[in-house]
Amino acid sequence: MTDVTSKVAEQIEFLRGLRQIRQLKPEPIPADAxxxxxxxxxxxxxxxNIQPWELIVIHDRATLQKLGTIPDGRGPHLVNAGxxxxxxMSGDLExxxxxxxxxxxxxxxxxxxxxxxxxxxxxxxxxxxxxxxAKRILxxxxxxxxxxxxxxxxxxxxGYDKRQRPAQPRKSLADxxxxxxx
Amino acid sequence: MTDVTSKVAEQIEFLRGLRQIRQLKPEPIPADAxxxxxxxxxxxxxxxNIQPWELIVIHDRATLQKLGTIPDGRGPHLVNAGxxxxxxMSGDLExxxxxxxxxxxxxxxxxxxxxxxxxxxxxxxxxxxxxxxAKRILxxxxxxxxxxxxxxxxxxxxGYDKRQRPAQPRKSLADxxxxxxx
Numbered sequence: 001m002t003d004v005t006s007k008v009a010e011q012i013e014f015l016r017g018l019r020q021i022r023q024l025k026p027e028p029i030p031a032d033a034x035x036x037x038x039x040x041x042x043x044x045x046x047x048x049n050i051q052p053w054e055l056i057v058i059h060d061r062a063t064l065q066k067l068g069t070i071p072d073g074r075g076p077h078l079v080n081a082g083x084x085x086x087x088x089m090s091g092d093l094e095x096x097x098x099x100x101x102x103x104x105x106x107x108x109x110x111x112x113x114x115x116x117x118x119x120x121x122x123x124x125x126x127x128x129x130x131x132x133x134a135k136r137i138l139x140x141x142x143x144x145x146x147x148x149x150x151x152x153x154x155x156x157x158x159g160y161d162k163r164q165r166p167a168q169p170r171k172s173l174a175d176x177x178x179x180x181x182x
Numbered sequence: 183m184t185d186v187t188s189k190v191a192e193q194i195e196f197l198r199g200l201r202q203i204r205q206l207k208p209e210p211i212p213a214d215a216x217x218x219x220x221x222x223x224x225x226x227x228x229x230x231n232i233q234p235w236e237l238i239v240i241h242d243r244a245t246l247q248k249l250g251t252i253p254d255g256r257g258p259h260l261v262n263a264g265x266x267x268x269x270x271m272s273g274d275l276e277x278x279x280x281x282x283x284x285x286x287x288x289x290x291x292x293x294x295x296x297x298x299x300x301x302x303x304x305x306x307x308x309x310x311x312x313x314x315x316a317k318r319i320l321x322x323x324x325x326x327x328x329x330x331x332x333x334x335x336x337x338x339x340x341g342y343d344k345r346q347r348p349a350q351p352r353k354s355l356a357d358x359x360x361x362x363x364x
Contacts (some may be wrong), residue, residue, distance in 0.1 A: 011298035102287025116193035
């Protein structure tokens, strides 16, 4: 019983403790970690089980550098990532909410799988012209949606400790939870 | 080293193994499980850390019944859920993708936290008139976005075993992963 209880507590703490980590070291990430991350990504649930995603895994430092420095792009952490993972969504204009919602689910799982391997991860967002430029760099067809490119990497603990922290990292439960109705 | 390796493997398997479970028993869920689920939800990351969500926890069987039987609603599993959790998003029309992406991240974490407690969970979607009706039932202001209502509950193992399964539950890695570029 104690073992079961502690396993539950450990998994909840694992989930609760996930943070985005943008301070990464430009070192390779272990192949088994990357394999696990992709496997967890692959099994993500999606609306109608369409699995509206393809992933581009990027190790090339020059490409990561280009992606991380796109004007108006929001992924400067890619410059020092061990690997980038571009989430190329279907671009289905009839169901844009499927793409976006499933992209969120997929991102969360990739971050958690990285965390399981004690790697850091961060979400880069590319919209408008920045997305077009990212597509050009990666050769992604213009009809697809490319908005999220994730960084995975070895944590730069010193840089992470020095980061700016918000005064209130999260709202309290009392602020966000209603019972039975609004 | 073995302990660390097995812990990583356990967490990856936990993530990889998550499935939506719509076959639930109309039994109460433990208070500590619900508390953990809400705590994990609360710590979900969001675009610009806006945390654009409020949650309504629903135990009342009559309300769950009403929500689960809304015409054109997509949450029949709510009828037998131990609890429902409505994800009320900001409704910010300038950044609808923030709401939707963060809603996806939040949903995934709620499902995983339920899984940690060996509870089943499922996503119900309500759009158009079905969303309006869900808002009316729960008293949610019309300017908010209410699309996702999740079921949490004790798994009906027999019903789950008899479910229809897709021929190919997920695409293979070869089908979805590109190296370096598209």
